[in-house]
Amino acid sequence: MRAVALLSSGMDSVVAATLVAREGELELALTFDYGQRAAVREAEYAARVCEALGVAHRVLKLEWLAEITSTALVDTSRSLPELGDEELDSEAAHESAKQVWVPNRNGVFVNIGASFAEAHGCEAVVVGFDAEEAATFPDNSREYVEAATRALRYSTLSGVRVHAPLVGMSKPEIARLGLEIGAPLEWSWSCYTGGEKPCLRCESCRRRARAFRSIGREDPLLERLGL
Secondary structure (H helix, E strand, C coil): EEEEEECCCCCCCCCHHHHHHHHHEEEEEEEEEECCHHHHHHHHHCCCCCHCCEEEEEEECHHHHHHCCCCCCCCCCCCCEEEHHHCCCCHHHHHHHHHHHCHHHHHHHHHHHHHHHCCCCEEEEEEECCCHHHCHHHHHHHHHHHHHHHHHHHCCCCCCCCCCCCCCHHHHHHHHHHHCCCCCCCHCCCCCCCCHHHHCEEEHHHHHHHHHHCCCCHHHHHHHHHH
16 A cells, blocks of 8 residues: 555554555655644654655645634643543543634545645555544544545545544554554654643653553653653
8 A cells, every 4th residue: 555644753653654664655744733732743743754664755834824813822822731541532532622723624634635646546545543633633533534534535536545544542552553564653652732842741642641540551752762
């Protein structure tokens, strides 16, 4: 399978991209800058991931997406939501998701990815959607993947599809798989902030920490940073 990957540099997208790079042919990885706090760090880390995988990398700026959203991911005047571990699977997580929601973000990303895939003669757009994220973000769900693929049958002449190899997996399962396949997780950035080191407090950091803790392994990123 020849494919184009959507690579935010988060753990999920890194593992998904690595899977395809190992088993098929990953033509290109795309990272999007829509004014999010971690944009610079995500682009930097995604480039290192692509270097490790031997994959071409491109960063695409979407300034207009920042203009139409008031999400805490973009608006630095708003506080990022922080959840305790006991809240990650509660109603609080649904409220947290609303605070970091970007209007139709994955819909935009998938369609841009499909344009590149069709232009490069690729069969699929690879995404890192997973079951844990799908619980609060509907655009990470299996239903969304299937619906997007149906739509692409009409909007691409070659019938590009959305390939979500992690769609039924939890974060711990993804962390374990990433370690097993040698994904460059030491260069995966999950934090909502864009500092030199992950904040370890935002919901994304909490979910990542819980994943590695639940499988009894150290996070390669934290090991590299000496945290």
